Amino acid sequence: MRILLVSKTSIPVYAYGGTERVIWDLGYALNQLGHQVSYLVAAGSTCPFAKVLPIDPTIDLRMQVPVEIDIVHFQFKPEFSLDEDFTKPYVVTEHGNTAADNVLPFNSIFVSKNHAARHGSDQFVHNGLNWDAYGPVDFDARRDHHHFLGKAAWRVKNVAGAIDVALDAGVELAVMGGTRLNLKRGFRFTWSRRIQFHGMVGGQEKFRLLNTSNGLIFPVRWHEPFGLAVIESLYFGCPVFATPYGALPELVGPEHGCLSASKSELVSSIQEQSFDMRACHQHAVEHFNAEKMARGYLEKYEQVLAGERLSKNHPRATGREVRLPWN
Numbered sequence: 395m396r397i398l399l400v401s402k403t404s405i406p407v408y409a410y411g412g413t414e415r416v417i418w419d420l421g422y423a424l425n426q427l428g429h430q431v432s433y434l435v436a437a438g439s440t441c442p443f444a445k446v447l448p449i450d451p452t453i454d455l456r457m458q459v460p461v462e463i464d465i466v467h468f469q470f471k472p473e474f475s476l477d478e479d480f481t482k483p484y485v486v487t488e489h490g491n492t493a494a495d496n497v498l499p500f501n502s503i504f505v506s507k508n509h510a511a512r513h514g515s516d517q518f519v520h521n522g523l524n525w526d527a528y529g530p531v532d533f534d535a536r537r538d539h540h541h542f543l544g545k546a547a548w549r550v551k552n553v554a555g556a557i558d559v560a561l562d563a564g565v566e567l568a569v570m571g572g573t574r575l576n577l578k579r580g581f582r583f584t585w586s587r588r589i590q591f592h593g594m595v596g597g598q599e600k601f602r603l604l605n606t607s608n609g610l611i612f613p614v615r616w617h618e619p620f621g622l623a624v625i626e627s628l629y630f631g632c633p634v635f636a637t638p639y640g641a642l643p644e645l646v647g648p649e650h651g652c653l654s655a656s657k658s659e660l661v662s663s664i665q666e667q668s669f670d671m672r673a674c675h676q677h678a679v680e681h682f683n684a685e686k687m688a689r690g691y692l693e694k695y696e697q698v699l700a701g702e703r704l705s706k707n708h709p710r711a712t713g714r715e716v717r718l719p720w721n
Contacts, residue, residue, distance in 0.1 A: 432460070
């Protein structure tokens with residue numbers, strides 16, 4: 395199958411990444427399964443295992459799709475109608491939460507069951523990562539902190555809640571994705587030296603911090619579409635202490651962490667620390683790997699190439715996004 399992955403972002407991933415990391419690992423896994431993968435992505439991108447075509451913002455995107463491509467996999471909703479003004483077989487992955495008035499294409503795919511259901515759909519493929527790129531896990535390493543991983547400037551990520559949990563539990567917290575002084579959403583300064591800020595880290599520094607952590611503290615206050623931070627943490631043997639919103643119950647079973655909207659319950663679970671690091675690691679390896687993700691998308695590609703629509707009706711958000719409870 396000749397597959398074109400289309401994204402506005404650049405590849406490869408140099409920092410934390412999100413969509414970029416997923417589409418890189420998806421392309422790699424599809425290539426390993428014997429398919430011909432090309433990328434249509436931001437100028438300056440490179441890739442050793444696939445052909446890279448730079449998006450030209452001055453030319454209609456439809457004119458930049460090679461004629462020999464069998465199916466186009468968009469990572470965003472383009473400005474034109476995929477159902478009325480595009481002739482190639484396509485799918486589009488919706489990576490985020492959308493506004494209620496945003497009507498999505500028939501062949502939209504979501505990144506979790508909950509994410510799909512909140513858009514009136516049952517079409518989803520869980521994200522997966524190429525764990526070989528993360529290297530081995532040192533289960534004997536000294537683990538002297540917990541961590542938060544995400545864009546701390548987003549209030550729905552609730553870094554303030556993660557800090558409160560860590561302080562009440564009496565543990566040190568490494569914040570990846572935030573700074574001690576934050577002026578983007580008002581004034582926030584964290585005084586405690588038990589909370590260490592590392593900014594937007596990636597690569598070996600992120601892996602080091604994850605491999606020396608006792609767990610992810612992640613009390614988000616929105617419906618998380620998926621949560622790459624969760625599966626990355628599980629891979630390194632870190633149990634997850636989070637709120638039960640969005641996709642999180644699909645990623646974290648009772649043996650892999652604690653899900654609760656109560657700060658005191660998360661604090662108690664951290665203090666008990668009764669989770670098996672190897673079980674957390676194996677859960678991520680078995681259920682959220684890049685090959686499983688690629689095979690999931692291949693099933694969707696084959697449906698579309700057979701002339702099927704993935705959804706009978708246009709998916710759209712079924713409710714207004716609100717900040718969810720945190721006690």
